[in-house]
Amino acid sequence: MSFDSQEGGSQDGRFKAVFACAPECIKRIGADGRLIDMNPAGLRMIDAARLEDVRGHDLLDLVDPQYHRAFREALASVFQGKSVQLQFEAVGLKGRRLWMDQSAAPLFDRNEPGKVVEMIAVTRDITALRAVEGELVRAKVAEEVARSKALFFSSIGNDLKTPLNQIVGYGELLKETALEQGRHDELADIGRLLEAAGRLVSLINQMLAVSLEEARRAASGAAAFDLAELVDDAAAAVKPVLRAAAAEVVVELSEAPQLWTGDADKLDQCLRSALSAAAEFAVKGAITINALAVFGQGCPQLQLEIVARGERLEPFRARARHELGLSALKLARDTARLMGGELKISAEPDGARLLLRVPARTASAEPFEASAA
Structure with missing residues (x-):
C-alpha cells in the first residue's frame, strides 16, 4: 500500500x-x-x-x-x-x-x-473472547477431574466390597452358630462386629453416592472405544469381587461390532457396578456377557446382556450378599439413567439376568444390521 x-x-x-x-x-x-x-x-x-x-x-x-x-x-x-x-x-x-x-x-x-x-x-x-476461551478450558479441566474422581470412587468402592462380604458373611455365620450352641456370651462381640460392618456399608454407599454426583455434574463426553477392551477392563477392575464369589466371567462378543462411539467412562463405571451386582448371583458359577446393537428410545443403543448363574446360598449368607448386591445394582441403574439408558434385572431359577442399554453408535467398518428394540 x-x-x-x-x-x-x-x-x-x-x-x-x-x-x-x-x-x-x-x-x-x-x-x-x-x-x-x-x-x-x-x-x-x-x-x-x-x-x-x-x-x-x-x-x-x-x-x-x-x-x-x-x-x-x-x-x-x-x-x-x-x-x-x-x-x-x-x-x-x-x-x-x-x-x-x-x-x-x-x-x-x-x-x-x-x-x-x-x-x-x-x-x-478480544478480551471477551479470551475470557470465554479461558472458561471453556477451566470447564474442561473440571470435567476431567470430576470424571477421574468418579471412576476412582467407583473402583475403590468395588474393591472394599470384597473384605466386607467376608466380614458380614463370617459374622452372620458366627452369630447363627452361637445361637444354635447356646454361647450367648459371644453374641455381644459378634454384634459389635456386624455393627462395624454396617457402618462400613453405609460409608461405601455414601462414597458411591458422591461418585455418582460427581459424574452427574460432569458433561457427557462421546468418544470412540473398543468394546472388548472396555469389558475386559471392567471385569479386571472388579476381579476381587468375582474372586470372593468364586465366579468366572465368560465374554461372548464375537457377534457384536468391535468399535463404538459413546460415553465410555460412564459405561465403564456402570458395567463395573453391574458385574459387582451380578457376582452376588454367581457364587461358584459364571457370568456371561454378550452384546448387541439395537435401536430404542429414538436413538442407536448398545445392549449388554449379563447372565449370572451360581449356587444357592444358605439364608444368612444370602441376606448378607444381597445387601451388597443391591448397593452395586442401584449405582449401576443410576449411572445408566445418567447416560440416558436403563438397566433391568430379572430373576432366573439359578441366578439372574441383567439387561443394560445405553446410547451408543457402532463405529465398526464391518457391516452390522441393528435389531429393533
Whole structure:
C-alpha cells in the first residue's frame, strides 16, 4: 500500500471515512514505534480523551511488558515489508487491561517503491473472547477431574466390597452358630462386629453416592472405544469381587461390532457396578456377557446382556450378599439413567439376568444390521 508520508499531507477521502467510522482500532505507527495517528474507536479502547494524549508516544507504553519483545519483532517485520498478526495484552491510560488481536501491514512511499515509511495496524478487542476461551478450558479441566474422581470412587468402592462380604458373611455365620450352641456370651462381640460392618456399608454407599454426583455434574463426553477392551477392563477392575464369589466371567462378543462411539467412562463405571451386582448371583458359577446393537428410545443403543448363574446360598449368607448386591445394582441403574439408558434385572431359577442399554453408535467398518428394540 502506498501512502504520502508527509505529516498533514492529503489523504484519500474514502480512507478518511473508513478511518473515522471503523468500529475497530486503526492506527499509524512510525519506524521508531511511536504513534502517528489513531481513529476514535482506538482512542476509546485505550481510554484516551483525544489524540493529543497519545500522539508521539511509544506504543510499548500501552503494551504489557511480557509482550514487548514480540511487539518489537512484529514492528521490525513490517518495516521489512511483511504483514504480521499478533495477539497481546494492552494496558489503557486508566489501567484497564485488554486483550488485542492486531493485523499490521507496511505503508510504502509513493516516490520510492519498496521503501516502508509507516505501519498501519487494525486492532480488535478480544478480551471477551479470551475470557470465554479461558472458561471453556477451566470447564474442561473440571470435567476431567470430576470424571477421574468418579471412576476412582467407583473402583475403590468395588474393591472394599470384597473384605466386607467376608466380614458380614463370617459374622452372620458366627452369630447363627452361637445361637444354635447356646454361647450367648459371644453374641455381644459378634454384634459389635456386624455393627462395624454396617457402618462400613453405609460409608461405601455414601462414597458411591458422591461418585455418582460427581459424574452427574460432569458433561457427557462421546468418544470412540473398543468394546472388548472396555469389558475386559471392567471385569479386571472388579476381579476381587468375582474372586470372593468364586465366579468366572465368560465374554461372548464375537457377534457384536468391535468399535463404538459413546460415553465410555460412564459405561465403564456402570458395567463395573453391574458385574459387582451380578457376582452376588454367581457364587461358584459364571457370568456371561454378550452384546448387541439395537435401536430404542429414538436413538442407536448398545445392549449388554449379563447372565449370572451360581449356587444357592444358605439364608444368612444370602441376606448378607444381597445387601451388597443391591448397593452395586442401584449405582449401576443410576449411572445408566445418567447416560440416558436403563438397566433391568430379572430373576432366573439359578441366578439372574441383567439387561443394560445405553446410547451408543457402532463405529465398526464391518457391516452390522441393528435389531429393533
